[in-house]
Amino acid sequence: MSRFKVAKTADIPPGxxxxxxxxxxxxxVVNIDGNFFAMDDTCTHAGASxxxxxxxxxxxxxxxxxxxxxxxxxxxxKFPAKINDLKSYQVIIESDDVFVEV
Ligand code: FES
Numbered sequence: 001m002s003r004f005k006v007a008k009t010a011d012i013p014p015g016x017x018x019x020x021x022x023x024x025x026x027x028x029v030v031n032i033d034g035n036f037f038a039m040d041d042t043c044t045h046a047g048a049s050x051x052x053x054x055x056x057x058x059x060x061x062x063x064x065x066x067x068x069x070x071x072x073x074x075x076x077x078k079f080p081a082k083i084n085d086l087k088s089y090q091v092i093i094e095s096d097d098v099f100v101e102v
Pocket of ligand 1: 045046047048062063064065
């Protein structure tokens with residue numbers, strides 16, 4: 001596993017979903033009350049970009065059909081059909097840099 005610098009902390013204010021590309025993966029980095037989390041940006045239902053969704057607390061709702069995922073874990077919270085969780089990634093903050101471990 002390697003770590004990649006993806007942003008400055010100031011680039012991702014609280015309540016923001018921030019899409020980045022790392023090693024040909026699309027990842028969304030989320031700031032929840034000053035804590036940063038990362039998970040795959042591609043919805044496991046039909047491929048929408050999770051970063052286009054709506055964040056409420058730590059829950060993001062996919063813009064296309066409303067699947068809800070917990071941004072802290074990537075786990076599916078609510079959807080009528082069984083779909084996979086989003087893969088989550090470790091986020092490391094050093095000084096004001098945001099790194100994701102992929
Ligand atoms: S693509 Fe995300 S809920 Fe359908």
